[in-house]
Each structure stands twice: as structure tokens, then as C-alpha cells.
Amino acid sequence: MTEAIHTFDDNEQVSVRCVLMRGGTSKALFFQEADIPPPGPARDRFLKRAMGTPDVLQIDGMGGSRLVTSKIAIIKKSGRSDADVDYTFAQADVERDRIGYDANCGNISSAVAPFAVDEGLVAAIEPLTTVRIHNTNTGTLLVSKVQVKNGKARVLGDCAIAGVPGTGAEILMDYTDTLGAKTGKLLPTGQPVDTITLEDGHRIEVSIVDAATPCVFIAANSLGLTGSELPSEISADRALIETIGEIQSKAGARIGLYKHWKDMHLPGLPLAVMVAPPADYADTNRKTVKAADCDLRARLVFLGKCHDSMAGTGSMCAAAASRVPGTLVNTAVGERAGTDTLRIGHPLGVMTVKVVARAGDTPGSTRFDALGLQRTARRLMDGMVYVPREAD
Known part of the structure; x- marks a missing residue:
């Protein structure tokens, strides 16, 4: 000491x-x-x-x-x-x-x-x-x-x-300097969509993106989810948590975060984010979040538990991914990707993040003039x- x-x-x-x-x-x-x-x-x-x-x-x-x-x-x-x-x-x-x-x-x-x-x-x-x-x-x-x-x-x-x-x-937070935070690349695999094969033979499409922190994005419906589930429901489904953990581990090994996917059980990185297009849902406080008030529904899992709201770094990565052509996030957001903000519907409501992108020659060369959020x-x-x- x-x-x-x-x-x-x-x-x-x-x-x-x-x-x-x-x-x-x-x-x-x-x-x-x-x-x-x-x-x-x-x-x-x-x-x-x-x-x-x-x-x-x-x-x-x-x-x-x-x-x-x-x-x-x-x-x-x-x-x-x-x-x-x-x-x-x-x-x-x-x-x-x-x-x-x-x-x-x-x-x-x-x-x-x-x-x-x-x-x-x-x-x-x-x-x-x-x-x-x-x-x-x-x-x-x-x-x-x-x-x-x-x-x-x-x-x-x-x-x-x-x-x-x-x-x-x-408090204004600027994350424009965080592309490739852990891997050096916005799209660590070079692809907007990759396929993870689970040990039971199922193949799951994912988008692996690294901005602020690496995230593996998964379409909620590919896991049998609606996208409106709350943290208690997700965390209590241990079979689902193990599946998400396997996806995280295999994605992490693929981008070099660790040597072999079996080295990490229910890892912290990459963050797993289940995404879905906007829809009405009830938040944790039983208030209705209207589809018109968000651009994306997201549920984030790390260390074997569903986040009570939405991680700040996860929101930055989601915002960046929403502007990268072909990613699952970009697909879920659809035409709403043309604005300069992303409204993320999470278990405690809606958070708005600033995102202004410039298209590159390839999806992975997308750059950002603004990537940030308001906090207190x-x-x-x-x-x-x-x-x-x-x-x-």
C-alpha cells in the first residue's frame, strides 16, 4: 500500500x-x-x-x-x-x-x-x-x-x-476518436455480417463492430426473442444466456480478444447486443415506450447478465453500427438511419445519441464527424x- x-x-x-x-x-x-x-x-x-x-x-x-x-x-x-x-x-x-x-x-x-x-x-x-x-x-x-x-x-x-x-x-461526451478501440478496426473481420456456428449446429448471423468497445450484434428474432424482453426475463433464461455467451466467446476469439473461445465463459467482451426494429414495448417501470419514439430496440448482455439499461460504450457502438451499410443494426434501423441521432429503446426507456457519419469506399471505412451522448x-x-x- x-x-x-x-x-x-x-x-x-x-x-x-x-x-x-x-x-x-x-x-x-x-x-x-x-x-x-x-x-x-x-x-x-x-x-x-x-x-x-x-x-x-x-x-x-x-x-x-x-x-x-x-x-x-x-x-x-x-x-x-x-x-x-x-x-x-x-x-x-x-x-x-x-x-x-x-x-x-x-x-x-x-x-x-x-x-x-x-x-x-x-x-x-x-x-x-x-x-x-x-x-x-x-x-x-x-x-x-x-x-x-x-x-x-x-x-x-x-x-x-x-x-x-x-x-x-x-455533460457532453465525444467518442469520435474511439473507432477500433480494441482491435484497430471499425469492422474487425472486414465484414458487416458474419456467421457464428454454435456447438449444437445452429448458425447465427452477427455483426461484429468496434467503436468505443467491441460489440457483437445479434438480431433478436434469431434467438427466438421479440426484442422487447426485460433484463429479469433474459437473465433468468440460463439456456439463452449460455447461447449468448457462446456467441460472444466465438466472436471474441475470431477478432483476437483471446486465443480460443473456450478460454472465456460468459465474457465481458465483446458486449452482446440483441437488436430489433422499433415497436411498442413496456419498460421496467411498466411505462409504454412507443415505436415512434425510438429507432432501435436493444438489449445488452455482459458477464452473463442482461444490462438494466444500456451501456454508454454499447450505445456508441450501436450508433456507429447503425450507419455502417449492411450491419444487422443498420438493417434494423432502416430508413431512420438518415438522421443525425439514434434513439435506442432499452429496458429503462429511450436514450438519444448523436451520430453523423461519412460513407467510405467500403462499409469498414465509414467515418464519423460526430459520435457522442449526453449524460449527467x-x-x-x-x-x-x-x-x-x-x-x-
Whole structure:
């Protein structure tokens, strides 16, 4: 442990300063990197103990028993000339003894700039501070614009996002520099549609796209779904989850994320996104989402569970895929792909993302003048998290 970590209770526990923040529709513990162990087993043990992983309730830690509330952000000033801060995202598994660093979280990314401003890691410039964020998980650069007042990130505002009660100060996130985030290519296989053959012989068409994070897109009806199912229904269908996991694993191996598909069971990457054309559906709060209010229905699965809403990076990848000719997302969106936004109908409502594309000579050479979204974020608590000394 570093000098910034303090002892407590006759050296039986260590305490580390952290901040609990909501970013978009997720929550995370935010740490300054100097306050926690360096990358490696000691860091992983500390983070798992802080979150209460593995335990489905995470009762002995700060996690909230769901993947969207079991996230971690590690921040420091950047040494890069093109970035202000370095940001490492970590996903604490709930059921498995695992901390994952293989992807970024778009929702938590939206809280990085407010954290950096409030912690004094970047200069607060009123009324709008631009923060260049180097995401170490993907090696990409995100640009965040956060409203500032009296030297702190603003909280109050009129920006509403589906899945978060009330409104808040708008945060603009720019993902145009994230094409090929993990593989170096928008279409890692070079094709807008590939076929995955399952072990039972079934052949499933997919689109593998890498923008913000790699995703494997699957037409909902090819899995026997309508596209309107809710997370509890999807996660409870273990046969479906295993099938989706097999598709993810085989797609991930195909694009070089790991050596063999059997090496990964119910992986985090690529994110699996089931897509369907617009239709009326009831969201988690039993409110009706009208077909006219969305351009696409999407349900996202990672680590063997269906996301409660829609991952920020997954939404960016879906938006990019919607403008790539021939992808399953492009087909599902249809003529609505001619606008400069994509409205994604997810389990908690509709999120709107900005997407302006320029056609290339091939689908894989599609480029983007705009790829981003609006989020809100808020500091919920700051203080010390206590971890038993055995985790030191």
C-alpha cells in the first residue's frame, strides 16, 4: 500500500479515500491512483474486498449487488500531451471472484470529468471545462465537456436521461476518436455480417463492430426473442444466456480478444447486443415506450447478465453500427438511419445519441464527424472505504 492509505482499528483495517459517484445509469467507487496499490494481484485483492466481491449481495463491501453498481474508476493526471487525466475502468464481478479491466464503461466515463474538476486534477474553467480523458483500458481518447460553477462541477440542470430520476447538469461526451478501440478496426473481420456456428449446429448471423468497445450484434428474432424482453426475463433464461455467451466467446476469439473461445465463459467482451426494429414495448417501470419514439430496440448482455439499461460504450457502438451499410443494426434501423441521432429503446426507456457519419469506399471505412451522448453525473459521497488488513 502507498503512504496515502491510513491504518485504523489497531491495524486490523486500512482506510483509503474514495468518492462514490453516479455516472449516467451506473455507480462507481472513484479512487485517485496514488491511493491504491499498483496494477497487479494486490490491487485486485483490495478492489474485490472494497466492493464485497464475490458475493451476490456484496453485503460486506460497497458494491450494490448488480453489475451496474459494482464499478470502479481509477484516475490520475496524465503524462500524455494530448490528455488531461488517465482513467482506468474496473468491473467487479458479483458472482465470480474477478476484477475485469478489458473494457471501458461509457456511463462511468461521464463522471470522470466532474471528478477531475472537483479533485483539482484539472483547472476549473467557467462556464464549461473541457477534459481530455485517456482511457487506459482501450488506449483511446475521450473528450468530456462539463459545466462548472464556483470552481466545482455543476449538478443542477435540465438534462434528463432514461433510468435516472429527475434532471441534472448536462455533460457532453465525444467518442469520435474511439473507432477500433480494441482491435484497430471499425469492422474487425472486414465484414458487416458474419456467421457464428454454435456447438449444437445452429448458425447465427452477427455483426461484429468496434467503436468505443467491441460489440457483437445479434438480431433478436434469431434467438427466438421479440426484442422487447426485460433484463429479469433474459437473465433468468440460463439456456439463452449460455447461447449468448457462446456467441460472444466465438466472436471474441475470431477478432483476437483471446486465443480460443473456450478460454472465456460468459465474457465481458465483446458486449452482446440483441437488436430489433422499433415497436411498442413496456419498460421496467411498466411505462409504454412507443415505436415512434425510438429507432432501435436493444438489449445488452455482459458477464452473463442482461444490462438494466444500456451501456454508454454499447450505445456508441450501436450508433456507429447503425450507419455502417449492411450491419444487422443498420438493417434494423432502416430508413431512420438518415438522421443525425439514434434513439435506442432499452429496458429503462429511450436514450438519444448523436451520430453523423461519412460513407467510405467500403462499409469498414465509414467515418464519423460526430459520435457522442449526453449524460449527467453526481458526487454522492466521499470519505474512507475500510478494508480488512488481510487484503493488504
